[in-house]
Structures are given as C-alpha cells and as structure tokens.
Amino acid sequence: MSEALLRELVPAVIGVLVRRGASFATAEDAVQDAAVEALRTWPREEPRDPKGWLVTVAWRRFVDGVRADDARRRREELVDAEPRPEPGPEEDDTLQLYFLCAHPSLTPASAVALTLRAVGGLTTRQIAQAYLVPEATMAQRISRAKRTIADVRLDEPGDVATVLRVLYLVFNEGYSGDVDLAAEAIRLTRQLAAGVPHEEVAGLLALMLLHHARRPARTDDDGALIPLAEQDRARWDTRLIAEGVAILQAALARDRLGEFQAQAAIAALHADARSHEETDWVQIVEWYDELVRLTDNPVARLNRAVALGEADGARAGLAALAELDPNLPRYAAVAAYLHERAGDPATAARLYVAAAGAATTLPERDHLTRQAARLNAQERG
Template sequence: MQDALVEAVRAWSDDPPRDPKGWLVTVAWRRFIDATRSEVARRRREDLVDDEPLPGPVSGVDDTLQLYFLCAHPSLTASSAVALTLRAVGGLTTRQIAEAYVVPEATMAQRISRAKRTVSGARLDQPGDVATVLRVLYLVFNEGYSGDIDLAAEAIRLTRQVAASIDHPEVAGLLALMLLHDARRPARTSTGGTLVSLADQDRSLWDTRTIAEGVEILQRALARERLGEFQAQAAIAALHADAQRAEETDWVQVVEWYDELVRLTDSPIVRLNRAVAVGEADGPRAGLAALAALDDSLPRYRAVEAYLRERDGDVLTAARLYVEAASRASNLAEQEHLTRQAARLNARRG
C-alpha cells in the first residue's frame, strides 16, 4: 500500500483516476504480486545451490574502473556504450541519462535495451575506448555535481586512476575540469539548501587548494598543444576560478574559449552557454542575438533568455520567462531557484 501511495503522488497530478480507492487497491495488489514473485525466484535460486560455498579471500583490488572499460564494449557505438555504462555501473536512472543527452526518456530506454541485447552474447573481455570511458566519467560527475545523487567524488577518484595510467592531455583536462568545478561546491548552495548562482557565490568558500591543483594539471595539459573539449572546458572554469569577484571575470577570454569548444564539439548546449558569455562580454543584446540562432526547446534556454532580458532591462518579460524555465526545470533545486528569480523581479515591479 505504501508503494501504491507513492505511485499515486507521482501519477495523479497529471491524470487522477475516476475511482481512487479501486486504483490504490489494484496498484497495491500488483506491487504485492511483484514482490512475491521476486521472493519466490530468489528462494528458487538458493535451492539450486547444493552446497554453500566456503568463505574465501576477498580481493583488495578495486575493479570499478575495469567495469567501466568493459561496458564500453567495442561492439557498441560510443553513445550506446556510454548509456549502458551509466545505467549498469554508474547507477544513473534512464531519466537522468536522457536528460544528460537531451533526448526523450523513451528514446534513451530503447538505446539502453539495444545495447544490452548487443552485448548479451558477447564476451566482456575486450576493454573499450578510452574516450568513451572519459565521456561516461564526465556525465557521472555532472550528475553527481548537480543532480539527484552525489557521484562527483567517485567520478574524480576514478578519473585520477585513469590519469595515473594513461598519459594523455584530455585525461588530464577532464581531471582538471572536475577539480575546478568541485572546488566551488561549498558555495553552490546556501545553508538552507537553495542554489546560489555563480555571480552570487561567496568565493571565500571555494577550495583554493583544489583550484590550484586543477590549474596546475590544466597548464601541463595545455602545454602539450593537443587541445580537446575537456581542456577547453577546464580553461573556462579556470578563468572563473581566477576572478576574485564576479565582475572581474575575463569574459572576452571566456568567449574565446567557448569559440574553441564550438569548433571542437558543435554542441547546442555549448552554444547556449556561449550566448551567456557573449552577453557578459558584449552586452545583453549581443547575447540575445546569439541565443536567437538556437532551438528554443534546449534545456535552460528560457532561463538564459530570462537572465539576458533582465540584464537588458526588460523585467516583465524576464519574470515571465523565469516562470516558464522553472516549469521545465529537471530538478527541484533548480526549479526553486528559478521561481525565486521570478518572485524577485515581480516584487521589484511592485
């Protein structure tokens, strides 16, 4: 019955049943049947074992990273390998992976199912591509840094292992990027748990030791002159970390690094972030012009437009856009942050 009530909270707001009591009884009964079948299957598996295995030595080797490489199987495309690894090893839900890839959840579910079928008959004894594993670690870190579960520390730990065994500037660039972002974590939320925007963060809370480590790793990687997207992202993070106050940020350089990222990735999300940087470097109308060239269905498009409209003095439109952005936010903390921005502007309008 508890499971049924939880499902009701999730489902009824969009489509309340005509017979609530009957709906609850039906769902509770199905949950009971599922639990019973699972328990019966577990007992059957135990009965198939003739003798309990003798206790043996436990390996002291951490094979988590090896699992990442094995799931990035050569028979899979890069996108399918990333999705499968995030689901099977990273512990992310299909919804979280879909949001990271900016695709519908149903599309991602099909992609993961196809990947499972592809490797179901394959021997998992061939390590996958390093670039694929780096992409997985990056997405795991992003989910841990800003999502529903805290996986950031684990992603950094595994990336350190990769960096210790593979001498490549992009591996170093990813590690530097993670460290520079993670150094700002203590200032990202208030004591009440609400999000704090980068411009409003108390920079005295930033971990200067971690920033110094990230910058040093990045400088060594850039000196090798084999630029990749993780190094470019880390360079942007380093410019933010270098500014003692938000207004001291070198936005012109930030835009230049975003131009490099666009060249390397041609990602719409990168172009969206670039529009913010252009708005800071050249004024909000320049930022709005850059934004207008993008698909307005992109995640956080409305939030970026609201910010630039506010900077341009159009408070009424900005407040409306913040409300729209809040309704589309992927997590509660972001939704509350955007709602507060709208409330702040509405209060200012009187």
Template structure:
C-alpha cells in the same frame, strides 16, 4: 574493516576473473561473495595480500558455481597452470573493466549503474538510494546490464570517450542519499587517470575538481540555488582549485586539446577571479570558441552567448542567442538574463516564468520563479 580498500580492489579482481574466462555476470557475483567472506573474516585475521586473497576466493566460488559443466572444468585446469598476473596486467584488467561497463550497447543509465557497482564497489542498495529508486528496480537494471555485457570479449578495444561520458554523468548527479556521487565520480576518474596518460582523462578530472570546489557556495539556506555571480567565493575550496588547475595545465602542455580540457579551462578562469566583476570574459569567449570548434555542441553555443553578453554587452549576447534554436534547454533562461541586462524587464520577467516551467530540477525552477517574481514586483512598483 577497510571498506575503501575493498572497493578499490573490486574492479581489479573482477577483471582477473573475466580475463580468465568467467563471463561478467558470474565474475561479479563471485567477487561479491568473496567480499562478504572478507567482511566476515578479515577483521580478526587480515591477509598479507588482500588482492591475492580476493582473487583466490572469488575464483574458487566461480568454479564451485560452474564445476558441473565440462568446459568449465577444462578451463579450470588451463587457468590454474597460468602464472600469477603482474601489476601491469592488473592495471590493464581494471582499465578494461571501465570499458566493459561503458559498453555502447548499454543505455546511459545502465552504464552508470554498472560502473558504480563493478568499478566503484557500491552496493545495489547504495546505488538505488543515490538515484531515488527502489532497490529491486536498481537490481533489475544492474542484472540486465550484466547480461548485456556478458558476451563481450574482454580483449576488445574500449572507447575511452564513452567511459568519460559515463563518469561525467555520474558526477552531474551530484549528491543524493548517503552516497556522494560527485565525490565517487572524482574518485573513479582519479583511478582512471592513474592508469592512462590521456589528456582528456586529465581534463575531465580537472573539470570535476574545479566544479566541485564551488559546491558549498552553490546551495543557500533551504536548498536555494545560488548563481555563480552571487556565490560567496570565500567558501570555494582553494585546495581543489589548485589541484584542478595543476592537472589542467599539465594536460594542456601536451598540446592535444579536447572538449573536457576546454571546459576545464573555462572553469579555471571562473575560479581565478576573486570577484564576479574580475572575471576574464574575453578569454572565456575564446575558450567557448574552441569548445564549439571541437564539438559543435548547441549547449556550448548557448553558454557562449552568455559569455559574449558579458564580454561585449547584452545586445551582442542576444545576437549570438538569436542564431540558436529557441527549443534548446535553458534558452529561455539565458534570453531572460540577457534581456534584463539590456533593461527590458517586461520581456525578462516573461521569459523567466517560461523558463521555470521547463526547468530540469526543483531548485532551478524555484530560482527562475523567484527571478520572475522579483522583476514583476519591480514593474508594479
């Protein structure tokens, strides 16, 4: 059984049913039932047209579930008279499904879960394991999300920026359980890129590839977080870096810059440096300037302060940092790093300890705690 094939066909089949008039929840349920039949029957007798088989079986299951309703029977007659949808229409259905799963009425957590279920083809159990929650909890979350979008018309224009934010949320979850969410996000973004020539879709794909290329070097023994400056760059995946740079260059050539392209350009400059010392910090600052211009993001300004500290010295970085709200996440960690670079170990140790208390993950907390302990040991010695 080709599980990857089934997962790749799932969104297109759901899309066909929704376009024919099924509400989202009923369409998704019918497709899941069809997939179960495929798992049971395909190994011994695979169809010549897998997608057509799934559409036929799923539509039949939808009709079986709703046949008692007179309006549903009317729709059955109308739809069965329609000609089969061509490849172009199938592509539109899948793209619309991305938009539907990232609907603004959904919370980010619900949008992510629904995207992984309907577009990614993951089971509820797999999604629950990835997010470390009980399967029943995830099932309720997905059911609520399906009910929320069931009344949304399928021909309404979608917000591509929202889709990209949802995919980036999936990517940043990384790896948990038996599902590689970073890899899944890359797969879904590749599919989206194949269906639209939007520069920001390409920018997000490039950003994911360039970040994912450093994955093996990012975690040390015992799950220890390894900062970029300390990573063994021979462990970076050069194939992914090459692909990411190629995708980015093609997007930038269209001269319609967006935030994901700017972030990818920064990641590409890091990937291009053979050693940390060879990093082109001046150009990275210039790209952060573009990113701040595009987004006004406080996080971009915070990262820019680090880059300024590398390009123009730690005091210049601290001056840039002073313009930002100290309550900003990771503000204390950046201040600690810049103070240490400036030779103020006392302030740096205090700030590392404070940053550790507010760390977003256990790995980050342990890293910042080790930094504070290292400096305190040097001060005592």
C-alpha cells in the same frame, strides 16, 4: 573497515576471476557477493590481505555457481583444481573494465550503472539509492547491460572518449542518497588518469576538480541554489583549484586540445577571478569559440551567449541566443537573464516563470521562481 579500500579492490578482483576462466558476468556477480560478505564481516575482523580474501571468497562463490548449474567438464576441472591466491602483485585489468563497462553497445544509463558496480565497487542498492530508483529496477538494468556485453572480450581495445562521457554523466549526477557520485566520479577519473596518459582524461579530471571546488558555495544552509555571480568565493576549495589548474596546464602543453580541456579552461578562468565582475569574459568567449569548433554542441552555444552577454553587453548575448533553438534546455533561463541585463524586467520575469516550469530539479525550479517573484515585486513597487 575502509569501504573506500573495498571499492578500489573490486575491479582488480574481477580481473583475477576472468583470467582464471570466469565470464565477466559471473565474475562480477561473484565479486559483488564477496563484497557484501566483506561489508558484513570486515568490521569485526579485517583480513591481513584484503585482496587475497576477496579473491578467495569470490572464487568460491563462482565455483559454487558452476557446481549448482552443472557446468561443462572444463569448468568442473577448474573447480577440482581450485587455485589459491598467489602471493605478490597480479596483473590489473581495471583499465579494460573501464572500456568494457562503457562499451558503445550500451545505453548511457546502463553504462553508468555497470561502471559504478564493476569499476566503482558500489552495490546495486547504493546505485539505486543514488539514482532514486527501486533496487529491482537497477538490478534489471545491470543484468541487461551484462547480457549485452557477454561476448565482448576483456582484452578488446576500448574507446577512451566513451569512458570519459560515462564518467562525466556520473559526475553531473552530483549527490543523492548515501553515495556522493561527484566524489566517486573524481575517484574513478583519477584512477583512469593514472593508467592512461591522455590529454582528455587529464582535461576531464581538471574540469571535475575545478567544478567540485565551488561546491561548498553553490547552496545556502536551506539548500537553495546560489548563482555563480553571488557565490562566496572564500568558500571555494583553493586546494582543488590549484590541482585542477596544474593538471590542465600540463594537458594543454601537449597541444592536443579536446572538449574537456576547453571546458576546464573556462572553469579555470572563473576560478581565477576574484569576483564576478573581474572575470575575463573576453577570454571565456574565446574558449567557447574553441569548444563550439570542437563539438558544435548547442549547449556550448547557449553558454557562449551568456558569456558574450557579459563580455559585449546583453544585446550581443540576445543576438547570439536568437540563432539557437528555443527548445534547448535552459534556453528560457538564459533568455530571462539576458533580458534582465538588457533592462527589460517584464519580459525577464515572464521567461523566468517559463524556465521554472521546465526545470528538472526542485532547487533549480525554486531559484527561477524566486527570480521571477523578485522582478515582479520590483515592477509593482
């Protein structure tokens, strides 16, 4: 039984139940129950029509719930006239589910959880494991999200930008537990791109592919982080890079630049360089200028300072950094790197220690601690 197939079918089956009269919340619950049943029974005997099987089981779960709750007569009439799964293609509401699950009224955390469950087809347990929280906590988060959007119609127009931010949040979570969230985000973004001919959807997909291509080289066998400058570029996935570049070029040709296209262009320039030294840092700075113009994002300004330090020298990077808030995430790490490049290892070592103390992940903390220890050892030597 292909779990990937099951995940792909979940949003379409939710749409079928909603069109038959179920609310989004009850439809989503019923389809999740059906998915759990499929995981239990399909390994022994996968049905010839997996979607029809899911529709039938999910509809029966919904019907049972209506009966148990002593629903209104209109729904009882739906029960008495239980429809059979129609042969042939049905309308696919997956795109509307993207918009619904990323509704602006939801918090980012709730939107991510609901998207992974209703559109991604993951179980609450899988999502909880991926985010390293108790299953009960994740179940409450999803329940609150469904209550928040209870009155939102499935056919209401959605905001593509909000959907993209939710998918980007999923991608940046990377990998934990038995669910690869980066791969799941790419799958969902591919699905979205197939239904939405939007430049920024293509830009986000290209960005994900280009970043994901470097994943095999990001850590060593012990799980320690390897900085971009030190990565073995022979381990980068050239197939993903080629695909990402092609998607980006097609998006840029439409001449409607957005922030994800700009970020993807920066990633493409890194992917194109045969070594760190051969990177076109001048062009990367120009793309960061575009990104700052589009977003005025302080993190983009922080990354621009790094690129400027590579293009024009560490002192130029430090001058750009001085204009930013020192409380920004990774500020101390960037300052440490630029001070080391500027020939001030003592200040760099002190800043690496400070950056390690503010790190949000164990691999990042360990990497920064090693950098400080390396410089301190050089000073003593």
